[in-house]
Amino acid sequence: MGQKVNPVGFRTGVVRGWASRWYASKKEFAELLVEDHKVRHFIKNHPDNRYRTQYRSAGIDRIEIERTRDEVRVMLFVARPGLIIGKKGADVEKLQEELQSLIGRRVNLKIEEIATPGIMAQLVAEDIAQQLMKRANFRRTMKRALETTMDAGAKGIKVQLAGRLGGAEMARREKASAGSLPLSTLQAKIDYGFTEAQTPQGNLGIQVWVNQGSYAGDSTDGADAQAGQASKKPKRSYKR
Known part of the structure; x- marks a missing residue:
């Protein structure tokens, strides 16, 4: 069975947590799921070629999303966080504003460095x-x-x-x-x-x-x- 399933999905809920952690009603679930996909796709494939190359060079391993009533918390686990943060945090603030305009909600963006x-x-x-x-x-x-x-x-x-x-x-x-x-x-x-x-x-x-x-x-x-x-x-x- 280990040859036929995704190892991440096989362990999710048993020994590994979910990449998206939030709760919604049946009416809102599909809309919020599409929003999560838009956020991940936008970061991985930024429309600006300069930022797209910059984010790929930064080494984004995974993107985790948490939702509260007030905001959407997006956590990026990155190998080289300096490329995303930019000089004096200018690039990360611009990315946060772009995500807010993309989904129409308040976004709290956090960058976590990967140790290994x-x-x-x-x-x-x-x-x-x-x-x-x-x-x-x-x-x-x-x-x-x-x-x-x-x-x-x-x-x-x-x-x-x-x-x-x-x-x-x-x-x-x-x-x-x-x-x-x-x-x-x-x-x-x-x-x-x-x-x-x-x-x-x-x-x-x-x-x-x-x-x-x-x-x-x-x-x-x-x-x-x-x-x-x-x-x-x-x-x-x-x-x-």
Whole structure:
């Protein structure tokens, strides 16, 4: 089952929280859901090319939204927050005003810095996409991504590319993995990221799974469990 479902959706509500946290009646639910989609799409694909490039370079991992009666709280988890905040906070204030005019509600924008961006699956996928759009070799790019993520502290990683790889006439899939990746284990902290690389030959789909450890902590790792087992050798009995 772990091969057929999204790891984030599989764990949401069990060991992982929702990206949108609010309550609404049946009449308002659809409208607010569309608003959440507009906010995320606007930030990821800003109409101004300068800001779009700036936000992509900042490394936005995820966008979480909370709603109250008075305002909409939008939290951006970013690898390089300085690119979004701008000089003296001018850029973040402009983005907040644009979001308010987009949805017609009061928006409270917060920027949170990611401590370890090297093990975030979405950021790894976007970095691979940037390399492929610069016409880098896809096998070398996948290998470099595996090594960089494992060196950053990940327990395991899997990368899958799909499309006309290397300019081939027929589309195919290539995958590479390193470390352990227990997709069906709910306690395993599996992060998932997806993006597309726009190349002259067509779009390439990029999927990344990263094992960030365990929600219960490192005490459940197999190495520790094996070290804690009792010795199988029988004890000697000495007679007097």
